[in-house]
Amino acid sequence: MRAPIRRFTATGPGDQVFTVNIERDFRYDPYRDFVVCAHCGWSPSLLTMRRLDAMAWEHLASAHGAERGMSQQEDESFRKARRVVLPLCAVLVVVLLVYVQK
Ligand SMILES: [Zn+2]
Known part of the structure; x- marks a missing residue:
């Protein structure tokens, strides 16, 4: 189950909006992101040092x-998910600190 975490959009000819998504597989592969074009199935290998956003813009343009x-x-x-998870982590750290000081 991959979920999009970031979108790159740009407007092309005829005011059509094109989107490239960055997707992450939270269940099986949470440390690797995928770049996927929503229009032509373009999905480059990410074994590169190039920045994801540069690749996305270049694809949208070219x-x-x-x-x-x-x-x-x-x-x-x-x-939204991050807004929920971050405070939860903070609470956990505080609880741990209090526990250690006892
Ligand atoms: Zn494309």
Whole structure:
């Protein structure tokens, strides 16, 4: 089960909006991200030192002619999940500290 965590969008000819998603497999492979184009199935090998966003912009521009209005945002559900998980971790750390000092 892969979930998109970040989206790169740009506007191409005819005001069509193109999207490249960065997806993460939280269950089996949480330390590796995938770059997937929502329009042509482009999904490059990430065995490279290049930045993901540079690759995404380059693909949008070269494959779809989308060079205007480039924006990137975190996926809404991923952002929500992080907002819940981070405070939980903080609480856990505090509880641990209190426990150790006893
Ligand atoms: Zn594409």
